Amino acid sequence: MPAHQTYGGSWKFLTFIDLVIQAVFFGICVLTDLSSLLTRGNDSQEQERQLKKLISLRDWMMAVLAFPVGVFVVTMFWSIYIYDRELVYPKLLDNFIPAWLNHGMHTTVLPFVLIEMRTTHHQYPSRSCGLAAVCTFAVGYILWVCWIHHVTGVWVYPLLEHLSPGVKIIFFAAVTVVINVFYLVGEVLNNYIWDTQKRIEEGKEKPKLE
Numbered sequence: 001m002p003a004h005q006t007y008g009g010s011w012k013f014l015t016f017i018d019l020v021i022q023a024v025f026f027g028i029c030v031l032t033d034l035s036s037l038l039t040r041g042n043d044s045q046e047q048e049r050q051l052k053k054l055i056s057l058r059d060w061m062m063a064v065l066a067f068p069v070g071v072f073v074v075t076m077f078w079s080i081y082i083y084d085r086e087l088v089y090p091k092l093l094d095n096f097i098p099a100w101l102n103h104g105m106h107t108t109v110l111p112f113v114l115i116e117m118r119t120t121h122h123q124y125p126s127r128s129c130g131l132a133a134v135c136t137f138a139v140g141y142i143l144w145v146c147w148i149h150h151v152t153g154v155w156v157y158p159l160l161e162h163l164s165p166g167v168k169i170i171f172f173a174a175v176t177v178v179i180n181v182f183y184l185v186g187e188v189l190n191n192y193i194w195d196t197q198k199r200i201e202e203g204k205e206k207p208k209l210e
Contacts (some may be wrong), residue, residue: 032051068134
């Protein structure tokens with residue numbers, strides 16, 4: 001596709017960045033599980049320390065990147081697509097990207113992160129640190145999009161062509177707020193799932209103790 005051969009390549013698209021984030025995150029998940037299996041029954045304190053670092057990295061990526069960015073990409077893409085697909089995914093792209101691949105990029109991320117959240121407990125960072133990291137990512141990407149426009153004269157997303165400078169600022173601010181809201185949703189959902197699981201397990205143990 002010509003757009004991928006221009007300045008920034010595929011890295012100018014949030015969808016592509018999100019897919020890289022998900023690939024790295026789930027790779028770390030697999031590595032963590034394998035390391036946990038290999039160190040089980042091993043008394044090496046150094047291996048335990050390395051495993052804890054790996055788990056901390058996995059949890060941080062889930063909280064700050066994998067969940068909020070993944071959910072943001074899915075919800076924003078399909079919301080704009082339903083309103084007017086030409087603003088985010090012109091019909092011309094159907095000649096290059098089959099429907100199944102479109103869903104692979106813009107749909108499947110959501111169920112996978114939800115399954116990961118349901119099957120593995122993740123320790124979220126403090127709310128202030130988490131929100132600061134999410135804001136840094138959001139602002140960084142917005143500046144990247146603006147820089148690409150400065151260099152090429154073309155906005156990454158057709159939607160931005162239709163917005164005045166003032167509206168663009170409001171739009172970028174709203175986008176930053178939304179992705180922070182998704183971070184909070186992830187934190188609340190994670191706590192709800194695992195607090196409920198803990199109560200269920202405690203309820204099962206009480207009859208045994210009696």
